[in-house]
Amino acid sequence: MFELERPYRKPRPEKPVERRCHRCHGTGRSACRSCGGQGRTATSRSALGEPVYIRCTACYGSKVCRCITCAGIGFIT
Ligand SMILES: [Zn+2]
Numbered sequence: 001m002f003e004l005e006r007p008y009r010k011p012r013p014e015k016p017v018e019r020r021c022h023r024c025h026g027t028g029r030s031a032c033r034s035c036g037g038q039g040r041t042a043t044s045r046s047a048l049g050e051p052v053y054i055r056c057t058a059c060y061g062s063k064v065c066r067c068i069t070c071a072g073i074g075f076i077t
Pocket residue numbers: 021022023024025026027028029067068069070071072073074075
């Protein structure tokens with residue numbers, strides 16, 4: 001009768017895997033979706049039929065917002 005000796009397996013150290021956010025590529029910022037990265041939005045049209053732009057209220061004209069996927073961290077744990 002054999003007693004098989006199992007090799008002792010060390011438990012793998014649980015390290016949080018940080019992966020770069022695929023949405024913002026690690027920058028933590030993504031193009032504003034409210035204005036489509038334009039930094040401004042057309043609200044109305046003037047009497048001449050031309051669009052009237054105002055600064056985007058979502059990104060305040062910076063054209064980028066905090067990445068919603070990683071919450072601005074740039075990495076996903
Ligand atoms: Zn991100």
